[in-house]
Amino acid sequence: MSETRRIAGAPIGAAQEAGPANQGTEGADLTQALIDRDTWTDAEVAASGIPMEDVDLVSVGGGLGSFALADTLRIAGLGTGQIRVLGDNSSPTATYEYLAANSQIPEHERLRSDAGSVMDNIWGFPSYALREAWTDKSLKAVWQVVTEPILAEYYTPRAGQVYASVRREAARIGWEDMLRLGFVRMIRKREGGGYFVVHTPQGGSGGAKRHIYRTNFAHIAVGYPGVAFLPDLQEYRERTGDYSRVVNAYEPHDHVYAETRTRPCTIVVRGSGIVASRVLQRLLDDYESGAQIRVIHLFRNYVDGPQGDDPKFKRPGRNGFAYQAFNFPKSAWGGQLRYALEELEGDARSELLDKMGGTNTAPRKSWSDQLERARKAGAYDQAVGKVVSVEAMDDGSAIRTRVATSAGDEHVIDAQFIIDATGLLARIEEHRLMADLLDHSGVGKNPKGRLDVERHFEVRGAASGPGRLYASGSMTLGGYYAGVDSFLGLQYAAQRIADNLAEQGLGKKLGTGRSVQQWVRWARNKTP
Amino acid sequence: MTPTLFGRIQTRLFLVATVGVLWTLLIGPALAGMMSDPDATTGDVYRLAFGALVLVAVVGIGWELIYHALQQYRWEKDWPTFFGLVTGLPEGIVVALLLGAGLPWDVGDVPLGAYTVHFATTWVLIWLVANGPMQVLFPRWRFRGGQLL
Numbered sequence: 232m233s234e235t236r237r238i239a240g241a242p243i244g245a246a247q248e249a250g251p252a253n254q255g256t257e258g259a260d261l262t263q264a265l266i267d268r269d270t271w272t273d274a275e276v277a278a279s280g281i282p283m284e285d286v287d288l289v290s291v292g293g294g295l296g297s298f299a300l301a302d303t304l305r306i307a308g309l310g311t312g313q314i315r316v317l318g319d320n321s322s323p324t325a326t327y328e329y330l331a332a333n334s335q336i337p338e339h340e341r342l343r344s345d346a347g348s349v350m351d352n353i354w355g356f357p358s359y360a361l362r363e364a365w366t367d368k369s370l371k372a373v374w375q376v377v378t379e380p381i382l383a384e385y386y387t388p389r390a391g392q393v394y395a396s397v398r399r400e401a402a403r404i405g406w407e408d409m410l411r412l413g414f415v416r417m418i419r420k421r422e423g424g425g426y427f428v429v430h431t432p433q434g435g436s437g438g439a440k441r442h443i444y445r446t447n448f449a450h451i452a453v454g455y456p457g458v459a460f461l462p463d464l465q466e467y468r469e470r471t472g473d474y475s476r477v478v479n480a481y482e483p484h485d486h487v488y489a490e491t492r493t494r495p496c497t498i499v500v501r502g503s504g505i506v507a508s509r510v511l512q513r514l515l516d517d518y519e520s521g522a523q524i525r526v527i528h529l530f531r532n533y534v535d536g537p538q539g540d541d542p543k544f545k546r547p548g549r550n551g552f553a554y555q556a557f558n559f560p561k562s563a564w565g566g567q568l569r570y571a572l573e574e575l576e577g578d579a580r581s582e583l584l585d586k587m588g589g590t591n592t593a594p595r596k597s598w599s600d601q602l603e604r605a606r607k608a609g610a611y612d613q614a615v616g617k618v619v620s621v622e623a624m625d626d627g628s629a630i631r632t633r634v635a636t637s638a639g640d641e642h643v644i645d646a647q648f649i650i651d652a653t654g655l656l657a658r659i660e661e662h663r664l665m666a667d668l669l670d671h672s673g674v675g676k677n678p679k680g681r682l683d684v685e686r687h688f689e690v691r692g693a694a695s696g697p698g699r700l701y702a703s704g705s706m707t708l709g710g711y712y713a714g715v716d717s718f719l720g721l722q723y724a725a726q727r728i729a730d731n732l733a734e735q736g737l738g739k740k741l742g743t744g745r746s747v748q749q750w751v752r753w754a755r756n757k758t759p
Numbered sequence: 760m761t762p763t764l765f766g767r768i769q770t771r772l773f774l775v776a777t778v779g780v781l782w783t784l785l786i787g788p789a790l791a792g793m794m795s796d797p798d799a800t801t802g803d804v805y806r807l808a809f810g811a812l813v814l815v816a817v818v819g820i821g822w823e824l825i826y827h828a829l830q831q832y833r834w835e836k837d838w839p840t841f842f843g844l845v846t847g848l849p850e851g852i853v854v855a856l857l858l859g860a861g862l863p864w865d866v867g868d869v870p871l872g873a874y875t876v877h878f879a880t881t882w883v884l885i886w887l888v889a890n891g892p893m894q895v896l897f898p899r900w901r902f903r904g905g906q907l908l
């Protein structure tokens with residue numbers, strides 16, 4: 232495995248200068264001198280004794296963002312030996328499946344992306360709808376995708392179909408051969424160009440403590456650093472140490488649903504995005520099958536009509552929710568809104584992102600019907616206002632939320648549980664690898680405070696000689712592309728990165744001939 | 760689909776010139792028997808069918824301007840697949856009227872049977888190719904609003 236090869240794109244002669252890969256010593260670790268220095272030399276790294284390996288490209292994360300890039304590059308012609316994926320899960324869908332399951336999307340439920348957001352197929356054809364029709368031997372999905380959103384709601388695939396398709400594609404492209412399990416601690420620039428990627432391999436007994444990958448091209452797709460709580464709920468959790476009655480929708484919280492089956496419970500749901508919709512569906516499904524549940528849905532901002540002043544750019548809204556099929560208008564992925572955003576800088580870009588995105592949920596008739604039924608039955612109520620305090624009641628029976636309404640009244644809600652469905656942590660500084668990059672590599676932040684990347688997803692300020700650093704996923708939201716944190720957006724980023732790598736000398740741009748040939752190989756499930 | 764104005768026009772011209780032309784060449788002989796004139800030859804069919812293709816391409820640019828303007832009223836700024844199919848109806852009628860009026864060249868009275876079969880099959884075929892195979896031929900096309908250049 233520890234092959235010695237020229238770092239792709241490095242000037243001729245760099246191989247000799249760089250010296251061979253280093254076998255290293257097993258217990259070797261980073262020295263303080265290395266940790267303190269922004270740029271490392273080959274000699275310093277060799278002196279540390281940490282085993283080192285040369286590779287053309289390293290992708291950090293090993294989730295769907297890494298998968299999209301590895302898939303694209305394999306199809307464009309790179310070998311498994313040229314790519315190292317450094318992640319902490321053996322399946323590229325592991326983190327996604329975990330977050331989806333917690334936020335109440337079991338495998339048979341439908342996701343929120345369209346038929347053409349096909350995670351296992353860079354072409355988007357055949358779509359998930361065609362494949363579902365094929366496996367189910369039913370034209371229902373085809374009818375839906377052909378008439379959406381005019382006669383039917385947008386088609387969206389089942390979670391289980393996406394997972395299975397990614398598993399098949401991962402096996403086809405040799406994912407396991409590229410993957411090295413463990414955590415990436417830091418990426419530092421190399422004197423003379425390229426990067427050192429410092430990896431802490433996962434628990435193997437007797438294995439090296441650290442491993443360094445020397446590369447000209449690195450890619451980061453590490454997803455979200457963690458879950459985020461609303462400030463008042465965060466404060467409650469820290470003050471009381473009660474982590475079981477105030478929960479985040481992205482954390483495991485099955486105990487909430489379990490308790491509603493044993494006794495009557497009032498549950499406060501906070502948030503009005505897609506995850507709130509999922510949690511409401513779960514609670515009301517349980518209610519409709521006999522659990523004693525009363526839901527109080529607490530809004531900070533209540534949407535009671537279409538949003539926006541421009542008659543040509545109004546988003547439907549009612550009953551508290553802003554509605555759109557996907558997290559951005561569809562054309563943000565590859566149509567006129569994609570081009571519009573690319574032209575904008577600074578605040579103007581941030582404003583358009585807010586207008587197109589923000590908190591919103593999918594308009595599904597089954598959801599609004601269910602809410603209406605539950606509202607009539609007294610199982611679902613809405614409240615609007617600013618939270619003044621969240622306190623545990625003395626007898627431990629409930630948590631009391633005091634809410635100030637806009638009319639100036641105070642409203643008291645006593646509940647057994649509060650589910651925070653407002654979001655995941657997005658502050659990039661909270662991620663150790665990102666924090667290290669911000670401190671040592673000259674990278675900056677975009678108008679939304681996340682990692683600043685070019686239109687082709689190269690991290691600004693991180694170039695190192697011929698070396699380039701790229702990033703995709705949620706950490707790059709605020710850049711020139713809106714849908715960064717989505718299947719299709721990850722594939723778009725992968726395509727832009729692959730094309731840029733080809734310009735830098737790694738691999739070739741995918742042209743029509745190879746594209747067709749590779750599509751046929753995909754269809755026949757043959758290695759690229 | 761999420762076309763841009765240039766993407767619409769480029770994709771239309773490309774598909775008419777490739778899929779449209781190939782299909783017309785193929786289906787021409789089979790349509791001769793459906794012409795109103797019992798003595799019609801394949802050459803007569805081609806005269807009619809290629810006239811229709813020229814109109815779909817040229818007049819189509821005008822249609823695309825209209826579709827693009829309508830698209831501006833959609834929040835998603837997309838063009839549902841369904842629209843791509845049903846717009847064949849008004850377009851087909853307009854092309855038939857123009858052919859009957861002697862544009863782009865004289866084809867006499869438009870033989871409805873042959874015209875309808877040619878127009879409908881070509882339209883559906885182009886629509887099918889635009890909804891999938893194009894993405895395989897041009898892997899960047901779907902992210903560029905249908906622009907090929």
Ligand SMILES: Cc1cc2nc3c(=O)[nH]c(=O)nc-3n(C[C@H](O)[C@H](O)[C@H](O)COP(=O)(O)OP(=O)(O)OC[C@H]3O[C@@H](n4cnc5c(N)ncnc54)[C@H](O)[C@@H]3O)c2cc1C
Nearest residue numbers: 292294295296326342343344414415453454704716717718
């Ligand atoms: C609940 C939920 C539902 C979603 N539904 C949809 C949908 O329906 N359609 C859609 O298009 N998109 C959806 N998304 C958005 C998006 O597609 C996913 O979030 C996707 O998983 C993002 O991929 P990623 O690679 O950025 O992150 P992930 O898939 O989370 O992968 C990042 C990986 O990096 C690892 N990692 C982090 N730090 C390090 C480190 N230092 N070293 C090594 N590894 C590290 C993490 O453990 C993780 O496994 C959804 C997101 C969520 C949370």
